[in-house]
């Protein structure tokens with residue numbers, strides 16, 4: 197069986213299980229030609245969350261290029277990416293990394309892949325719930341619903357109290373005027 201040495205993490209990867217349609221699907225769904233990535237590492241150097249990720253952003257692109265679907269859909273990086281676009285602004289090829297990560301998250305959910313960061317998925321769901329209900333985020337409700345899901349009540353309570361004291365958390369939600377237009381996005 198053919199093996200490759202994976203430069204990012206040092207893993208040795210067997211290509212026997214590669215799904216080479218995977219890269220085309222990600223390219224098509226994200227609208228980003230990830231084959232133009234030549235692994236200059238500029239994105240990894242600028243990503244504020246790279247230290248917490250199991251693969252660097254371009255490492256995830258490498259997994260996709262190699263057709264390693266399971267690894268790409270089950271890595272923590274796709275859930276840790278916050279879509280800040282720092283990487284895209286420095287990428288010499290103009291690769292839209294956020295769109296790629298978004299696509300991979302969607303595919304992971306569709307395919308029932310094991311989610312590496314379930315708490316982040318819970319938070320993600322509550323943000324979407326809030327947008328569907330109000331057309332914008334109501335942070336206090338998001339936090340409360342997230343806490344109910346995770347049953348982790350006290351780990352970051354100090355931050356919540358500080359935010360309340362600085363009036364960064366509105367007690368009551370506010371709704372956009374044309375909420376039906378927003379809800380159409382979720383149909």
Ligand code: SF4
Nearest residue numbers: 233235236237239287
């Ligand atoms: S900056 Fe762009 S070309 Fe360079 S490794 Fe990252 S995605 Fe690839």
Ligand code: SF4
Nearest residue numbers: 243277278280281283
């Ligand atoms: S968009 Fe994602 S991968 Fe790119 S710099 Fe921000 S967090 Fe990192």
